[in-house]
Amino acid sequence: MSSTTRSKSHVSVLTSAINPLANPRGAKKLCELCQNLAYLQCTKCRVTFYCDTEHQQADWVGIHEKICQLLIPIRTAMPFHSLQADRDHHRAQILHRQEELIEISRAVAQKKLFEGKYQESLPAAQLSLRCAMDVYGPSAVQLVPAYLLLAEANVGLGSLSQAEGYLSQAEWTVMKTPECSHTVRHQLHRNLGRLYTATENLEGALLHFANDVASTWHSHLTKLLETHTPGSMTLEHSFDEAQQAEADQMLRAMLKVQESSPKQATAQNTLVAHSLAMLWFLGGSPDKALEFGRKALQSSQLVPDHSLTEPIQGLLQLAAERGPHLTIAS
Ligand SMILES: [Zn+2]
Numbered sequence: 001m002s003s004t005t006r007s008k009s010h011v012s013v014l015t016s017a018i019n020p021l022a023n024p025r026g027a028k029k030l031c032e033l034c035q036n037l038a039y040l041q042c043t044k045c046r047v048t049f050y051c052d053t054e055h056q057q058a059d060w061v062g063i064h065e066k067i068c069q070l071l072i073p074i075r076t077a078m079p080f081h082s083l084q085a086d087r088d089h090h091r092a093q094i095l096h097r098q099e100e101l102i103e104i105s106r107a108v109a110q111k112k113l114f115e116g117k118y119q120e121s122l123p124a125a126q127l128s129l130r131c132a133m134d135v136y137g138p139s140a141v142q143l144v145p146a147y148l149l150l151a152e153a154n155v156g157l158g159s160l161s162q163a164e165g166y167l168s169q170a171e172w173t174v175m176k177t178p179e180c181s182h183t184v185r186h187q188l189h190r191n192l193g194r195l196y197t198a199t200e201n202l203e204g205a206l207l208h209f210a211n212d213v214a215s216t217w218h219s220h221l222t223k224l225l226e227t228h229t230p231g232s233m234t235l236e237h238s239f240d241e242a243q244q245a246e247a248d249q250m251l252r253a254m255l256k257v258q259e260s261s262p263k264q265a266t267a268q269n270t271l272v273a274h275s276l277a278m279l280w281f282l283g284g285s286p287d288k289a290l291e292f293g294r295k296a297l298q299s300s301q302l303v304p305d306h307s308l309t310e311p312i313q314g315l316l317q318l319a320a321e322r323g324p325h326l327t328i329a330s
């Protein structure tokens with residue numbers, strides 16, 4: 001393999017790791033990929049270290065090839081500046097390069113995911129997360145895109161519990177950042193949706209995400225329906241066709257999972273079926289709205305909390321008026 005020989009040619013054994021006395025400052029060098037003690041050093045930048053050639057190669061192919069030189073100023077100790085202004089300028093420069101590094105590694109990870117190279121996307125996604133932590137702190141909302149990349153890679157690799165871990169961190173971060181942008185929330189919900197559609201047999205551990213996604217969609221659609229005026233097809237103002245299809249696919253996947261899981265509370269089924277009914281009603285398909293509306297009504301009557309029964313009945317009536325060839329009773 002050409003990449004193997006190419007990448008092996010610029011890695012050298014790290015003498016300080018083998019003999020700790022050779023590193024008088026005592027800073028332990030850790031592997032770029034696994035954070036274990038490193039024994040190898042990239043000879044091109046001399047600021048990146050690895051535990052073995054396997055991790056060096058994986059990192060080279062995954063991201064390091066593209067950022068090796070960029071890391072030199074970031075990871076080299078700040079030169080001595082006597083003037084405060086010089087120190088500030090140097091810090092600003094480093095920050096700018098770190099932001100650049102976050103962007104590059106994020107783009108590389110995204111491209112590899114797009115190509116279906118899940119394993120290969122991990123080094124770039126991990127670097128993007130670590131770098132964002134350095135710049136913004138360990139619980140900043142800026143970490144969410146990196147969490148989503150890591151989650152997506154793990155879904156692709158079939159490591160669902162890992163994916164869940166990253167998504168729960170993303171979820172937690174978004175929840176405690178009320179000012180978090182709509183785009184980031186949308187990305188998170190898209191990703192959660194993908195997790196559901198990608199997962200045929202959903203484990204119970206993942207179900208609580210479905211609850212959150214379902215209630216988000218439910219309240220969003222309820223708001224849309226409240227502002228809906230008869231005679232206007234309002235959905236196209238808030239969704240394009242692709243988004244509508246995506247929402248439909250995701251909600252249906254959830255409904256399917258819930259229906260096949262006997263322990264799942266029917267309150268959740270009601271919420272999802274009601275969301276689907278609203279989605280199709282607003283999308284101008286009263287027939288489908290009736291189909292899901294009836295499902296929602298059925299499960300709402302099975303739970304002690306009937307708060308949704310009335311809105312569902314109201315929707316069924318509206319849908320029946322739109323689709324005169326069908327009746328509620330059928
Ligand atoms: Zn390693």
Ligand SMILES: [Zn+2]
Nearest residue numbers: 042044045068
């Ligand atoms: Zn390097």
